[in-house]
Structure formats: C-alpha cells, structure tokens
Amino acid sequence: MNKDYINLTDDEGIGDRIIEIRRRLHRIPELSFHEFKTQQAVMELLEEIGLEGEFIAKTGVIATIQGSSPGKCIALRTDMDGLEMIEEPTQLNNEYISQHPGFMHSCGHDAHMAMMLGAARLLIRQKDNFPGSVKLIFQPAEEQPPGGALDVIRDGGLDGVDAIVGLHVLSRIDLGEIKFRPGPFLASSNVMKIKIKGKGGHHLSPELVIDPIAIAAGFISCIRDRIRMKIPDDRFILGFGKIAGGSQFNRTPDEVRLLGSFRTFDNRDTQDIEDIIRRVLDELVDIYGKQDFPELPAYELDVEHGYPVLVNDPVFSNKVLRLLKEHFPVVGDDIEPFFGAEDFAYYLQEIPGVYIVLGIRNKEKGITEGNHSSRFDIDETVLLDGTRMLATIALDFLNDPGEYLL
Secondary structure (H helix, E strand, C coil): CCCHHHCCCCCCCHHHHHHHHHHHHHCCCCCCCCCHHHHHHHHHHHHHCCCCCEEECCCEEEEEEECCCCCCEEEEEEECCCECCCCCCCCCCCCCCCCCCCCECCCCHHHHHHHHHHHHHHHHHCHHHCCCEEEEEEECCCCCCCCCHHHHHHCCCCCCCCEEEEEEEEEEEECCCEECCCEEEECEEEEEEEEEECECEECCCHHHCECHHHHHHHHHHHHHHHHHCCCCHHHEEEEEEEEECCCCCCEECCEEEEEEEEEECCHHHHHHHHHHHHHHHHHHHHHHCECCECCCCEEEEEEEECCCCEEECHHHHHHHHHHHHHHCCCEECCCCCECCCCCHHHHHHHCCEEEEEEEEEEHHHCECCCCCCCCCCCCCCHHHHHHHHHHHHHHHHHHCHHHHCC
C-alpha cells in the first residue's frame, strides 16, 4: 500500500502555531475539574480549524474528525489540568509564565493539548486519505485521583472507539526521543491513611500511657524492610508524606495519623503490601498493649486504590514501534517500567492502545527540570515531533488496522 500520505510536513506553518497554542494554554493553568477557561480555549481552537467540540466529563471536550468513508475509529487523548504551585520566573518563560497566581502547568499538559490540536490540523488536511474517524479526547483531572478518565468513559467517550493513543512529555529523556514498551509500563498508585490510637498522659507517668508516636515510629522504621522480605525493591516504592499528632511537649498524645502512598506494577504486589502493612500494625498493637487498657492500642487503616497499572497492548504497541522507527530518528521500547501513574490506564482496560513518552530534556538550553518542578519547561521544538507522531499513528491505523488489532 502506498503510504506517502504519512510523510507529513509543516508546509502550513503548523509548528509556529502549535507553539502559540501551547503558550496560550500555559498562561491559564487550572486544577482538576476546574478547567473552565481551558475548556473554552479548546472549544475556540477547535472551531478555528473547522471542528465542533462538545463538553464531556464536566470540564472536558470531545470532537471527531470524519474520514472519507466508513471504517475504524481511533481516539487521541490529552490531559488538561495544571497543578497548585507557583511558577518561578526563568530566562525562558517570560512571555508565557502563568497568569493564574499559585497555579502552573508543570507537567506538560499544555504541550499535550497543543500537540493534539496540531495533529488535528494535519489530519483534517488528510481527511480524504483515510476511512473511519479520529476522536479527540481532551480529558480533565488527570492529576487528581480518581481522575477524569472514568468520567469520560461513563459519558460515552469511548463509544465506537476501536483503539486509543496517549502521549506525555518527559524530562528524564533527551529531546525528541520516543519511548514506550509493551505490557506493564506505569505503576498503580495507592494512598494509605493510618490512625494509631494510644492512651494519652503526662510523660512523668509512662506506665499510664500507650504512646502512639512510638508505635508510628516503629511502623515507619520497619515497614519497608518487611515488604522487601517478599517483594524486590524494583517492584515497589513506599513513602510517607504526613505525620500528625500531639500538641504539648510533655504530653503523650491520644492518637497519631500517618499519610503515605505506595506504588507497584502488579495487583498481587499491591495486595501483598496491604496485607503486610496490616500484619505489622497488628504486631505493634500486641507489643505495646497493656493489661490495664484492654482496648488499646488500636489502629484504623484505609487504603485508597488510585490509578491501576498502565498496560500497553502488546500487539498494538509492537506495530506502533515498527511504524515510528520508519519515520522518526530515535524510537525505542527499551525504557524500563517506572513509577509514574496515569488514569490513561482505565482506557487501556477497555480498548487496545498505547501510551508513549516523548523526551524534552535539552541541557544546552538549560531545560533539565523534572516534571512537577516549579521551573519545569519544555524545548518547544519537540511539539512538532509529537504532533506528527500522533497524526502518523492515526493515519496508519485507519488505513491498515489489521496488524494493530490481531
């Protein structure tokens, strides 16, 4: 089959326009399910290229590009939300620094939206060269579990869709490198909330108290080693983000609260870690118990399961790998699974697809800050690469879906 249509070029200045769009969106970061200005901007930008957007998932947008005849449907998905943090002025961001004080697009979602709008422009130009359709999903609330993907699915965003592609810029990878892998790619995220109940009292009478701080310290000091006895280090991470309890320097408090998280690449490991946490807490309750206080110490454990493991469809991923190697200089499936988490995983539980990361790191320009940094930025030359990549996958899939969906 002649695939000359895939040799997409920037003969209409799309590259410059994508940068303008990215900067426009970068100025108006908004939190999850509050992307009202972003939603309106996306609607206007779709209308600019002849597409009619519709609201979905509260503050999201969805639109469809129809091809020349009936056929399969592929979805391209981007996230929309920013983060609650102050963007630091740098030598790069003077023209587009956040205009919403206290909020920032520090994860690249502005770039993702710009690339998808750029891909839409390329695909509209090629609509006589493909059957079927491309659905554009601008999804809110990726940053805040339970996320916006479930709302998109509940609102019918995947109805009639045969496959899906997601893209994320990543600062740990050099500029322009395209990386992904078949199978498990990103981790599940889980929040653990623990309340440890003791018996408060004055420090001068330790026999009359049960110290929840000591129990919490014992738990924190041993839990990782206990997990390592069953699960290797490269299969989990665990950490604590908050410890709260007590108010007086010479008084043992009645309770202490811990807030933390753990991530895994396998649901069995997730369950094993939860079981180990509970078992260690049970042991500590026994160790610190006293006959005079038969109901104490005690604990409450609440594990909130966030996004599931993101699993790229092997058949779809391998076909995308072969395709992209023909059209882009640095493409590989050699990246190891890493402990990021993404609600794109929910889409992949419903239909085949792939989640891809695109490198933005450029030491020569000083672009080295990690995602979620207050000095995060991207080398904007990569936007055209991501745009072409999304359009290339969509065009090839719609014209020859067989090898993607075996």
